[in-house]
Amino acid sequence: MLIVQKFGGTSVGDLDRIQNVANRVSETVKKGNDVVVVVSAMSGETNKLVGYAEHFSKNPARAEMDMLLSAGERVTASLLSIALQEMGHDAIAMTGRKAGIITDLHHTKARIEEINPQKMQDAIKEGKIVVVAGFQGVNEHGDVTTLGRGGSDLSAVAIAGALKADLCEIYTDVSGIFTTDPRIEPKAKKLDKISYDEMLELASLGAKVLQNRSVEMAKKLNVNLVTRTSFSDEEGTLITKEENIMEAPLVSGIALDRNQARISLMGVVDRPGIASDIFNRLAEAEVNVDMIIQNVAHDGATNIDFTVPVGDLHDAKRIVDTFIQSGEIKDDSYNEDICKVSVVGVGMRSHAGVAAKAFSTMAAENININMISTSEIKVSMVIDEKYAELAVRSLHNTYKLDQ
Amino acid sequence: MLIVQKFGGTSVGDLDRIQNVANRVSETVKKGNDVVVVVSAMSGETNKLVGYAEHFSKNPARAEMDMLLSAGERVTASLLSIALQEMGHDAIAMTGRKAGIITDLHHTKARIEEINPQKMQDAIKEGKIVVVAGFQGVNEHGDVTTLGRGGSDLSAVAIAGALKADLCEIYTDVSGIFTTDPRIEPKAKKLDKISYDEMLELASLGAKVLQNRSVEMAKKLNVNLVTRTSFSDEEGTLITKEENIMEAPLVSGIALDRNQARISLMGVVDRPGIASDIFNRLAEAEVNVDMIIQNVAHDGATNIDFTVPVGDLHDAKRIVDTFIQSGEIKDDSYNEDICKVSVVGVGMRSHAGVAAKAFSTMAAENININMISTSEIKVSMVIDEKYAELAVRSLHNTYKLDQ
Numbered sequence: 001m002l003i004v005q006k007f008g009g010t011s012v013g014d015l016d017r018i019q020n021v022a023n024r025v026s027e028t029v030k031k032g033n034d035v036v037v038v039v040s041a042m043s044g045e046t047n048k049l050v051g052y053a054e055h056f057s058k059n060p061a062r063a064e065m066d067m068l069l070s071a072g073e074r075v076t077a078s079l080l081s082i083a084l085q086e087m088g089h090d091a092i093a094m095t096g097r098k099a100g101i102i103t104d105l106h107h108t109k110a111r112i113e114e115i116n117p118q119k120m121q122d123a124i125k126e127g128k129i130v131v132v133a134g135f136q137g138v139n140e141h142g143d144v145t146t147l148g149r150g151g152s153d154l155s156a157v158a159i160a161g162a163l164k165a166d167l168c169e170i171y172t173d174v175s176g177i178f179t180t181d182p183r184i185e186p187k188a189k190k191l192d193k194i195s196y197d198e199m200l201e202l203a204s205l206g207a208k209v210l211q212n213r214s215v216e217m218a219k220k221l222n223v224n225l226v227t228r229t230s231f232s233d234e235e236g237t238l239i240t241k242e243e244n245i246m247e248a249p250l251v252s253g254i255a256l257d258r259n260q261a262r263i264s265l266m267g268v269v270d271r272p273g274i275a276s277d278i279f280n281r282l283a284e285a286e287v288n289v290d291m292i293i294q295n296v297a298h299d300g301a302t303n304i305d306f307t308v309p310v311g312d313l314h315d316a317k318r319i320v321d322t323f324i325q326s327g328e329i330k331d332d333s334y335n336e337d338i339c340k341v342s343v344v345g346v347g348m349r350s351h352a353g354v355a356a357k358a359f360s361t362m363a364a365e366n367i368n369i370n371m372i373s374t375s376e377i378k379v380s381m382v383i384d385e386k387y388a389e390l391a392v393r394s395l396h397n398t399y400k401l402d403q
Numbered sequence: 404m405l406i407v408q409k410f411g412g413t414s415v416g417d418l419d420r421i422q423n424v425a426n427r428v429s430e431t432v433k434k435g436n437d438v439v440v441v442v443s444a445m446s447g448e449t450n451k452l453v454g455y456a457e458h459f460s461k462n463p464a465r466a467e468m469d470m471l472l473s474a475g476e477r478v479t480a481s482l483l484s485i486a487l488q489e490m491g492h493d494a495i496a497m498t499g500r501k502a503g504i505i506t507d508l509h510h511t512k513a514r515i516e517e518i519n520p521q522k523m524q525d526a527i528k529e530g531k532i533v534v535v536a537g538f539q540g541v542n543e544h545g546d547v548t549t550l551g552r553g554g555s556d557l558s559a560v561a562i563a564g565a566l567k568a569d570l571c572e573i574y575t576d577v578s579g580i581f582t583t584d585p586r587i588e589p590k591a592k593k594l595d596k597i598s599y600d601e602m603l604e605l606a607s608l609g610a611k612v613l614q615n616r617s618v619e620m621a622k623k624l625n626v627n628l629v630t631r632t633s634f635s636d637e638e639g640t641l642i643t644k645e646e647n648i649m650e651a652p653l654v655s656g657i658a659l660d661r662n663q664a665r666i667s668l669m670g671v672v673d674r675p676g677i678a679s680d681i682f683n684r685l686a687e688a689e690v691n692v693d694m695i696i697q698n699v700a701h702d703g704a705t706n707i708d709f710t711v712p713v714g715d716l717h718d719a720k721r722i723v724d725t726f727i728q729s730g731e732i733k734d735d736s737y738n739e740d741i742c743k744v745s746v747v748g749v750g751m752r753s754h755a756g757v758a759a760k761a762f763s764t765m766a767a768e769n770i771n772i773n774m775i776s777t778s779e780i781k782v783s784m785v786i787d788e789k790y791a792e793l794a795v796r797s798l799h800n801t802y803k804l805d806q
Contacts, residue, residue, distance in 0.1 A: 056425075061485060064485050064496050071475075081464070082459045
């Protein structure tokens with residue numbers, strides 16, 4: 001098999017851990033596999049460099065930041081390659097440039113446009129372990145770019161896609177994807193397999209494990225993604241296409257997102273295009289609007305409720321204020337003490353009643369549902385934050401996820 | 404003027420010092436100059452990375468070392484560019500690759516083959532300050548290489564040559580080139596100007612300031628080199644071609660090299676080619692032979708004395724031993740308690756009697772001269788190490804270097 005293994009900052013956090021990673025790669029090779037390793041910077045290193053830059057400027061130039069930040073992954077890749085060579089393996093360290101990772105021109109959050117895997121393929125043919133500095137690529141001007149948050153995961157998935165690897169293993173300090181957060185529901189179970197779409201919906205649950213960008217790319221490139229821990233031999237969770245999961249359960253997991261705030265707009269003037277105006281302005285300010293509810297208008301005015309991440313609340317308020325000043329919105333109110341509980345499962349597509357079951361579970365616990373939104377494979381409910389744990393545990397029990 | 408300014412590890416040793424460097428560059432620009440800055444890694448950074456590599460291997464692969472070590476200069480260059488931008492300057496950080504520094508294939512001690520200065524020239528035309536990561540280049544395979552010890556100085560000189568810069572300033576923690584080591588002779592004076600050839604001969608005196616490789620390149624490319632300190636506004640020493648120095652003094656300086664050992668070979672069989680055999684074998688083992696004295700043969704045997712750096716003594720002994728075992732050398736002896744004192748000055752070319760004056764100075768102090776070697780602009784004498792300081796001070800006085 002050809003396996004891409006990606007190790008994050010915690011997994012390469014010090015020299016001993018880099019040696020552990022070398023041991024794990026070595027074992028994988030000894031089992032007869034070809035391995036491409038993608039590494040992050042040693043944990044703390046990127047933050048240190050960002051701190052250096054911020055010493056000089058609150059808003060450092062992005063091209064310079066990319067040249068600065070890309071240094072961390074180069075260090076780890078070189079060291080891991082040296083460690084593997086010392087163990088008797090033929091290894092070669094590659095920068096993002098050498099690995100052929102071509103990006104667009106957006107410094108500090110570049111998008112991968114293309115991978116030219118020739119040099120990696122040549123090295124693999126020569127029996128070499130390829131160790132790639134993650135998080136970085138090169139743009140058409142030949143300048144180093146970085147891929148933003150979760151960038152090393154993206155490097156790994158894109159490389160796995162370009163090389164048509166059998167597996168792309170993402171090593172973190174978490175052992176896989178769980179039916180829900182085990183800190184809330186100790187009966188939560190690790191999933192063996194989950195579909196790309198479910199993983200995307202469980203994002204808020206799995207955010208610390210995998211970014212949606214990586215899962216989306218894995219789905220697009222049809223990469224079998226495994227998320228597992230580098231601190232034990234425990235098997236992880238395979239994220240793959242739905243057809244590869246023989247018997248998908250009705251519900252795969254319960255996700256909780258505490259990072260939401262609700263904005264209520266009262267007395268919104270009922271003219272055509274007003275909602276479009278409001279939400280376009282929010283989009284321009286890069287406010288991430290999630291759920292939206294609009295009532296039917298009464299007396300020439302309507303109410304609109306929507307949720308945004310807590311971090312975007314300040315920007316959202318600023319924009320809402322301009323509409324209040326122009327008289328198009330009468331009043332507003334904000335609530336940060338809410339959360340979003342979601343039931344996720346591809347089985348919902350073919351089975352009715354999943355949503356109804358969720359609503360009656362809430363009712364049985366006397367939890368009031370503020371907002372509801374559904375997709376083909378998800379039911380999300382906004383509730384008061386104080387009920388968060390109770391709701392998660394009740395739903396976990398309702399769908400028998402501990403079995 | 405177009406000025407290349409190079410700042411070593413101590414000058415960029417922490418964030419405050421990088422800010423100081425930015426201030427100095429800014430002042431140079433405000434005086435109406437175009438500036439290209441070449442920076443080393445922050446002091447300690449390269450050693451830290453070497454230590455990391457040695458944790459994994461005593462003999463790490465050189466390509467990996469280059470990828471590892473080149474990270475340090477990239478960090479400094481990015482940070483300095485950010486600092487300059489924050490001060491309102493238009494600055495751009497460049498890796499060795501972007502600056503167009505093309506080297507041969509020798510990882511960890513590559514030689515610069517060519518500079519393609521187009522991107523630097525374009526940036527200068529746009530009014531930008533160019534900040535280049537020193538010590539690094541790129542080979543014909545597109546892989547990062549490093550230039551070995553003193554590599555950032557080489558980068559600066561090569562860039563100054565390629566850009567036909569008016570001046571190449573090398574900033575260190577030393578304020579210039581002195582007539583001799585001020586720790587030995589407090590009356591030593593800083594030289595305003597010195598020729599390339601004198602600087603090369605004074606290497607042992609100036610080793611901590613400038614490596615011969617850089618001076619040789621400056622001579623070849625006709626680069627006006629200034630060595631000065633980054634910790635004050637004190638003027639430094641200009642190293643330039645002889646024609647630029649109107650009235651060269653008879654003697655420019657007294658150099659002391661304590662790092663020499665003397666090897667005496669007794670009863671060397673007098674056959675044609677024996678000396679060639681011995682010194683070829685030493686050269687193959689990369690032993691740096693400096694002075695050689697061979698007596699006229701008596702009774703089919705001769706004596707040969709030579710000096711080597713103390714660090715090469717072990718290797719030299721090993722080779723001499725093989726000749727003793729084969730019977731071609733009868734006996735050997737070693738002396739590490741010697742030193743080499745040199746009188747250097749281009750004025751010697753046109754003035755007789757400089758060497759004679761040196762010998763009579765030694766005689767007046769009752770210092771026995773073990774070996775003598777002379778060049779057009781230098782007289783070197785090997786003496787017992789205990790007389791080192793006395794010899795330096797006496798010669799300094801003889802040639803009135805304190806005036």
